[in-house]
Amino acid sequence: MRAVDAGVEGARPVVGLDYLLEKLDGAIAVLAGTRDFAKPAKMAMVLDTARRVMMRDGGCAAIEERAMDLEEAGVFQGSDWATPQILVPDFTIHAFQSPSADTVVVESLSELRLLAVARGQYHHPLITAEEARDFLTRVLVVNISHLFSPPSEVERITQGRLALLSRRVLRYLADQLGYQYVIEMLVKEIWRILQQRPIQVDSVKSMITRIAVSQADPTIDLGNGALGVDRLVTSLFGPTQASREDPGIEIYHMRLKTMDLNSLRNEAIGFARAMHDTGLVSPYHPVLIRHLLSGPDNLIPDALGLSSTGRDCLLCYRDLVYALIDEAVYPETPQAVYGLTLMLERGILYQHPVAPALWRQLGLNLSERSCRRLTSALGDDVPPRVRLLEGVLCILGLPLGVGQGNNPTCQSARALSMWAYNDPDYLLQMVAWAARDDEIIMHFEGKALSSRGVVGLEESALPADLDPVSLLLVPHLDWIYTEMMLLCEDREGDPHRWVNPEFHGWWSGRGFKINVDVETGNLRDLEDFLRHFYAFYHPLYNGNQPLIHPQPAGIAATDSAGRFVGWHAITILRVALDPHAVMRVYFYNPNNDSGQDWGDGLIVDTAGNGERFGEASLPFEQFASRLYIFHLDPLEHGELGSVTQEELERVVAYVHRSWGMGRVPPGGPEGDGSSEESVI
Amino acid sequence: MEKDPNKGYIALLGWSLNAVEAAELFDRRYVVVAPDWAEEYCKKHDIPYILWNFERLNERSVEIAEMLKEMGVDVAIPLFEETVEWAGAINSVLLGNPRLFSQSILMRDKSLMKRRAQLGGIRVGIFEEAQDREDVIRFLIRVNQALMKLDGDPNDPVHFKPFDKAGCFGHRVIRTSEDVDTIPAEEFPALMESHLDGWEFAVEAWIHGGKIRFLNISEYVTLGYSVFVPASPELERYRPQITREIEKLIKAFDIEFGQIHPEYFISNDGAMYFGEVAYRPPGFKVFELLERVYGFNAYQASILVFDPKTSEEEIEAFFPREVVDAKGHAGCFGVYPRRRVVSRLEIPEETEDHPYFESHELTPPLEEVVTKRTAFGTHWGLLYFFGEDPTVMRDLLKRQEELDFYI
Incomplete structure (x- = not known):
């Protein structure tokens, strides 16, 4: 059974696919015949051979054919892959980029298995063909960068040739499922993310750029094209009559110079429409605005697409707004236009400290360290001062667009968002301190905490995937937050009770409820906790009082199978009836994408239920079931007694089915109901 | 598998997944004796x-022996060097034969082992015990004096092996006094041997009733790096002579049953020198290689020859014929990182694309800086090969030494 003539001089012997498949089938048979406890030892041969098979032409198809044998032999046994119905498409991004070959291979095998399921060749007991197809299209969408572009530098360093494996598999999936569907999903995905109006849109922009490139590539069949592709592509590359064919900044500028007022108005309206449609700003847009600044400036409100509120605000603060445009709006910083627009629409310039604070921002001298940090993370195509100003306009315009990046510190992102939303001049004060002085001072119960000198000693370890304002502030805030937590170390109970109000602002309620025993992690006083939550937040039990200030709260984050993942910081923004007359909690989640599946039927929505840009929402009782910490004003008394037992029991059941599993203390889930100690 | 109460009840000393799996699929009752x-x-x-x-x-050692005895266990099988004397102690109780314990001590002490072999008329190199570094330097000088080296001639190396370490662990080749300085104090006492030029190989022999029931010759391509089975025809040529040497060994060490793993050199003139012997499965996964070529499970073979209730017929039916029944040659290669700083694992294409390549058990690097290697036996994982031609196999295994798997 010699596969090739290994003795041929000079020629390096290479094995054929058939030979590898013979080996693979042998290895699968061995694995299948092995007792469970010894399977791990037999897995290496299967995974390694499967990897080599998939690297050959025709290999992915061969694996797809063997999907059932592989699964029955036990390649997925003991891992999440064994239960495909709970897999999360987004996690495949990390699996495909893992430095471990086994992880990449098992993920690939799982995808090819689902393809077999989707095509009806493999009837899987746990997942239907339709679910499998949906899953795979999501996989393609989230890994779209792998589909269209070669490995990045990072991938090449961490994965080497392995980086090609996921590309082969994704290509195969896309070839089989059809690009058209993928593009459709991708476009939907982009729209879904854009509806949340994030501040950071670089990744979205690069996805759109990739689509634009592949539209032009004759080797990729995009099918008949998808709805909404053009709107996305043109919003970046040619939203108006005069920029339609993406002529380049220079030529566009020349064209503007020869235009009459009417044509300019058309351009202005075209840009504004595209910007408000997508939240994305074309680099041509700043060219127009700067042109208008030096001439027919009465068209600027049109170019920003302002409503009467924004228009009025602009007219009241014209010098300031023009100065901001002059200083911050460049083709390299197009999003500044959108930030400025929404800031004007919010009317926050009418709060007296805001305008002078922005004047300070305009003249602010940045410290060397701040400049370095901004340049190293965001590049040096514009001066750091300009980059920061763009960031300031964006955070003031889109306070719920702040994301924590790929960093564990959700509290700081939440605080920034809350200040931008509720206390913008305080945020501007913080920015000035951090950017100019490299120091932030906050007080904890009268004790001053200064971040001077303690932050950023190891700059390379600081997060870099953040918006400009977060880049400068987060390291300081993280340090101060941790310091405050340490000051509470000796106190009994959960430190958030004291830290949250001191850290976020006076409006965080001093009353505090928690349903977890800090010592044991067990549930405690759950019903009492929920009753208070209803009585304070639910308009039907609190005298129909809308929530006045955003409140920090803690949730028990769960995955799509309802399993506990970790504690997470969010902000409760408002509680109101949605268009379908369901009482919903609208909240801010510092995660970069708030649309999440929390398991047990809890799908966090970001649009379609009355959400404003950047808000996430859940029906009240579903939200309550993931809550573990909230603040309240102890002097406000809701109607504790009117909350019905059935309502509470429904929530308790949600808790017990998800993160509360295994947390019910031996003596029963409830304490004695007395709660004096949990309110200051 | 259904267990036969008329056959022996086996205790496996030490944890080996492959051994447990083999026992699970065999008709003997078994129990694993292993740490917490x-x-x-x-x-x-x-x-x-x-x-x-x-x-x-x-x-307290007798406790475990009595515990096993009470359970009705017939015999204990050592899986690792560290459990060899335990097996001796336990089996001397289970089988009522105190000499089994002294036999196991011989197997554990490399110096006693050599003396015993020498007493049995087996040819060994020059050896001495070392208590400290000075002993090593003196031995190095004396050996080279005996070889009539002149000042300035490069020294002939000597080998240094801690008394109680398995296989290649702690095995160092000493050429200069600087090499001596790198030996950590905890590796003393140790055995020192003169270097034998020649062809080194190992044997796995299964013994029952004082007779050899299966004898495999494992050919080392490079000691500490690579091995394949069965050996090439050039080495198998010596099989009759090797068999006679093993019979001497069985007699010298008074071995009635079990599985041994001795190492030998064949010098250029065809004389055989005894290196050492272990009373346990070999390292480098030779058992797995044997199963690949012969199809029998070597752990089950050991259970069979250890079990006092095994019948002659069963033995005869179990083992295949040596060499002729082999389906090919199976080899493995121990990978050592060659660079000082590594960031990831990548199997070279030429290895992966070779038709003999079967699989590997290399894992991604845990740390980036590679500790300098001073002794044999700490490879980062094995590559497995299988093919028909022993010459291709040998060249292939040799070639791997020049390739980077961690880059």
Whole structure:
């Protein structure tokens, strides 16, 4: 059974696919015949051979054919892959980029298995063909960068040739499922993310750029094209009559110079429409605005697409707004236009400290360290001062667009968002301190905490995937937050009770409820906790009082199978009836994408239920079931007694089915109901 | 598998997944005797298990022997070097033969082992015991004097092996006094041997009733790096002579049953020198290689020859014919990182694309800076090969030494 003539001089012997498949089938048979406890030892041969098979032409198809044998032999046994119905498409991004070959291979095998399921060749007991197809299209969408572009530098360093494996598999999936569907999903995905109006849109922009490139590539069949592709592509590359064919900044500028007022108005309206449609700003847009600044400036409100509120605000603060445009709006910083627009629409310039604070921002001298940090993370195509100003306009315009990046510190992102939303001049004060002085001072119960000198000693370890304002502030805030937590170390109970109000602002309620025993992690006083939550937040039990200030709260984050993942910081923004007359909690989640599946039927929505840009929402009782910490004003008394037992029991059941599993203390889930100690 | 109550009841000393799997699929009752870290795994998978931490033998050692005896266990099989004297102690109780314990001590002490071999008329190199570094330097000088080296001639190396380490672990080749300085104090006492030029190989022999029942010759391509089975025809040529040497060994060490793993050199003039012998499965996964070529499970073979209730017929039916029944040659290669700083694992294409390449058990690097290697036996994982031609196999294994797997 010699596969090739290994003795041929000079020629390096290479094995054929058939030979590898013979080996693979042998290895699968061995694995299948092995007792469970010894399977791990037999897995290496299967995974390694499967990897080599998939690297050959025709290999992915061969694996797809063997999907059932592989699964029955036990390649997925003991891992999440064994239960495909709970897999999360987004996690495949990390699996495909893992430095471990086994992880990449098992993920690939799982995808090819689902393809077999989707095509009806493999009837899987746990997942239907339709679910499998949906899953795979999501996989393609989230890994779209792998589909269209070669490995990045990072991938090449961490994965080497392995980086090609996921590309082969994704290509195969896309070839089989059809690009058209993928593009459709991708476009939907982009729209879904854009509806949340994030501040950071670089990744979205690069996805759109990739689509634009592949539209032009004759080797990729995009099918008949998808709805909404053009709107996305043109919003970046040619939203108006005069920029339609993406002529380049220079030529566009020349064209503007020869235009009459009417044509300019058309351009202005075209840009504004595209910007408000997508939240994305074309680099041509700043060219127009700067042109208008030096001439027919009465068209600027049109170019920003302002409503009467924004228009009025602009007219009241014209010098300031023009100065901001002059200083911050460049083709390299197009999003500044959108930030400025929404800031004007919010009317926050009418709060007296805001305008002078922005004047300070305009003249602010940045410290060397701040400049370095901004340049190293965001590049040096514009001066750091300009980059920061763009960031300031964006955070003031889109306070719920702040994301924590790929960093564990959700509290700081939440605080920034809350200040931008509720206390913008305080945020501007913080920015000035951090950017100019490299120091932030906050007080904890009268004790001053200064971040001077303690932050950023190891700059390379600081997060870099953040918006400009977060880049400068987060390291300081993280340090101060941790310091405050340490000051509470000796106190009994959960430190958030004291830290949250001191850290976020006076409006965080001093009353505090928690349903977890800090010592044991067990549930405690759950019903009492929920009753208070209803009585304070639910308009039907609190005298129909809308929530006045955003409140920090803690949730028990769960995955799509309802399993506990970790504690997470969010902000409760408002509680109101949605268009379908369901009482919903609208909240801010510092995660970069708030649309999440929390398991047990809890799908966090970001649009379609009355959400404003950047808000996430859940029906009240579903939200309550993931809550573990909230603040309240102890002097406000809701109607504790009117909350019905059935309502509470429904929530308790949600808790017990998800993160509360295994947390019910031996003596029963409830304490004695007395709660004096949990309110200051 | 259905267990036969008329056959022996086996205790496996030490944790080896492959051994447990083999026992599970065999018709003997068995129990695993292993440290506490194996408990959870055994419980989870219903593997019969007794907790025992194998430290140095002490007065409590008899406890485990009596515990096993009470359970009706017939014999204990050592899976690792560290459990060899335990098996001796336990089997001397189970089988009522105190000499089994002294035999196991011989197997554990490399110096005693050599003396015993020498007494049995087996040819060995020059050897001495070293208590400290000075002993090593003196030995190095004396050996080279004996070889009539002049000042300035490069020294002939000597070998240094801690008394109680398995296989290649702690094995150092000493050429200069600087090499001596790198030996850590805890590796003393140790055995020193003169270097034997020649062809080194190992044998795995299964013995029952004082007779050889199966004898495999494992050919080393480069000691500490690579091995394949069965050996090439050039080495198999010596099989009759090798068999006679093993018979001498059996006699010298008074071995009635079990599986041994001795190492030899054949010098250029065809004389055989004894290196050392172990009373346990070999390292480098030779058992797995044997199963690949012959199809029998070598752990089950050991269970068979250890079990006092095994019948002659069963033995005869179990073992294949040596060499002629082999389906090909199976080899493995131990990978050592060659660079000082590594960031990831990548199997070279030329290795992966070779038709003989089967699989590997390399894992991604845990740390980036590679510790300098001073002794053999700490490879980062094995590559497995299988093919028909022993010459291709040997060249292939040799070639791997020049390739980078960690870059």
